[in-house]
Amino acid sequence: MADPASTRPSTDLRRVLIPLALAQFICSFAGSNMNVMINDISEDLGTTVQGVQFAITIFLLVMAALMIPGGKLTDKYGRKLCLNVGLTVYGVGALISAVSPGIGVLILGNSILEGIGTALLIPPVYILTTLLFTDVTSRARAFGAISGMGGIGAAAGPLIGGLITTAISWRAAFVFQALVVVVIIVLSQKYVRDPLPADRTRPFDAGGAVLSALGLVLVVLGILLADDNIVAMLALVGAGALVLVWFFASTRAKERAGKEPLLSTALFRNRTSNLGLVTQNIQWMILMGVSFVVSAYLQVVRGYNAIETGVVFTAATVGLMLSSLAAERLAKRRAQRTLVLAGFAVTIVGIVVFLVVVGLSDSVWAFVPGLFLIGLGIGAMLTPSVNIVQSSFAEHLQGEISGLSRSVSNLGSSLGAAIAGTILVAAITTQPGRSYAVAMSVLAVIGVGGLVAAARLPAVPPSPAGSPAVPSQPRRPAQPS
Template sequence: MAPRNQTGQRSAALRRVLIPLALAQFICSFAGSNMNVMINDISEDLNTSVQGVQVAITIFLLVMAALMIPGGKLTDKYGRKRCFTAGLIVYGIGALVSAAAPGLGVLILGNSILEGIGTALLIPPVYILTTLLFTELTSRARAFGAISAMGGIGAAAGPLIGGLITSAISWRAAFVFQALIIATIVWLARDITDPLPADRTRPFDTGGAVLSAVGLVLVVTGILAADDNAWVMLALLVAGALVLVWFFYSVRAKERAGTEPLLSTALFRSRTSNLGLVTQNAQWLLLTGVSFVVAAYLQVVRGYDAIETGVIFTAETAGLLAASLAAERFAKRRAQRTLILAGFLVVIGGITVLVALVSGTPNVWAFAPGLLLIGLGLGVMLTPSVNVVQSAFTENLQGEISGLSRSVSNLGSSLGAAIAGTILVAGITTTPERSYALAMIVLAAVGVIGLGAAAFLPRLASPSDDEAPSPPPTPQLPPPVR
């Protein structure tokens, strides 16, 4: 009886730990999408334009993507719990600064910079702690399912919640809401203990962190410049690619010299993990891209306010929630590869419906079937993609793979807002229907790329299908404290 009691107590303790971790993913995903329904309100209040708000949204997502890898690496040096708490505090300060912003510049400082930095510090520990604390594959899959579901719901429900708050009070109150949720998470996370001790002697590759961040910033900035000057766009893209090549060259050079780089090349030796990262990038690109395009189109072209726009997105939220609730049952019956393939097929079908039913009809509910399908497809495949990647590596690589995985996902989010948003904004005042359709077609093409990557996953894609790469010559960490 005693072992059973101990097991029950441990399960209850793990469930309590999971609540703040899942809430943290929820609020960060919420922050990436709730501003989409505030475009008109923020533009009028801060005397800026749709492009200005798009830049603020994209910079937030870009800061997350650029700093997520360094953020994951810092958890080894300073501890996962400490980085998690520090990220929450920075995020909360950024939310309050945004709420009081007198202009676009301060909004970018609070929302795009501070909240982006906070997210980059707090999100890697969420996935590392989950991997280390939930040691059984079944419980770990269930935990990742809960966290991924909360992330997807945060992104999908962001427009509705943001719209309700904006219409009832103001767009500034939406940032106060974020600060209150952050304070709640800090309180709920007070009993979380770090399974691994921090290692202050662990080196940190500052040069690699700078190179990776600069390369990602240049690439996404180049995409944003597409509607201004094609030559500037090309120059930025080439410069970004060269910097990223320089970064990977420096990684290999440091490993050959026996020093620890920002990322280990061992992370890229797992075929299953590499393909899983591609699917993650495509999933978040689709989620953010569809959210921005539909929200901007409804507000700028159709003239809907924040609450009306948010209500339309309940279809996507309902689909994602329904699929997430069934995720565990799906995982028991179908291979992870099958779920990811099915998810992309349903999302592509949803985008097709969005283009077919919306074009030429004034009925706003024509958006609902397509958004519902997109929510269902994303809900089916978010969890298996995360589990495939995160579980493919040993404990001493969790900081690096968590940072890389979240960076790839957030890069997808920033690319979604940048690519689809740029296409839409470029012609939204002259040829809105054509720009909307073109942006959606580009998103469908991304879905096809994700589908192709999923097709090459092992037929029974699971952590056991791919041997975990051997770790690089770095200091060995002790086993987790049970």
């Protein structure tokens, strides 16, 4: 097969990046923009902070639970078809959310339909990027643009959502999402081409999809119950762990029987990729955790409105944009491992600075230094972590690793909102200062875990693995890790 990058003009490839990056932007935006609408939504729909937190977490959880099956479906039905179906489902969910009369309909539109749409559309974004951008420099640039837009979407979500909510209504923020989706669909139809044919005869492991999704759902729901019922929490987390063990056991059994499972166990035998997945999970856990904790604190404790809360988050957005825009230049000068290590170090320092400065001053400016450093650190490591994972595997495993990679990242987002949110909500009305400080401290400790994982990454990554059908793979220059 001809190299896709060599058969298409570079200008066309740059155009391809526009809809792909916008798709990642809007999905990340959806995961964080509701944080500044907590008061508006709860008052309008007659619910509580816990109710809005539940809706946010379920959205992130649905994405995480269905991302692996979504990635696998791209091989069977094609990457472009899955992208467009996902965008359509997402847009319908956004419109339902915009007219929701109660929290139940909001959960249906935002948490369920937008979550399903995201799980279908995000894996194709990363698979197409990996297949179309084949050399080190262009792939680093492409992942930099897409991951950067994802991080910017998450960081700028509070600001954009706050502007729309204050100027019009929180419902208009969902209309905005639907309009962006329409633009992406139009651009996708014009510029995006799938370099590989779909294989409709390829089997799909429905049983594995159910087990993997159920296991992840039970674990995160258990964490959400931590402040209400510790026995129920332990029961759900334990049940989720058992279901996931069942999933892996059934996967190995299917491989031994010569059947194609939902995920190849070869994905978990790559040490570099495994460590990269850990760093991805923790990055998004910190980003979404910080976003929820600070947003809730500003609105519930400080009494800030949506736009004021969003403006505070501009510091994180600026930091993230600066480091994301420098991703290509940094990738040429520094090893990917070095960038991930530096990113975690700066992020941890940012959380410490945030706690110290905000603890000493009631000024709104006290939030700026810490949030800026957090955004700067996370932006610096988003792209190299993605490149580490995607470049660890050959072409025929891209559907599976993309789904797994995005699932792990979105699981981090849902865990960040669940863990930090649970700590904060548990005592925000009685001990607001202490609960928010504890939640941020927990995120800093989690960041240390990411730093340790990054330190264990190899300085020089191995060649893409798992492709006996492509004999030239071991002799290719190593992709950036």
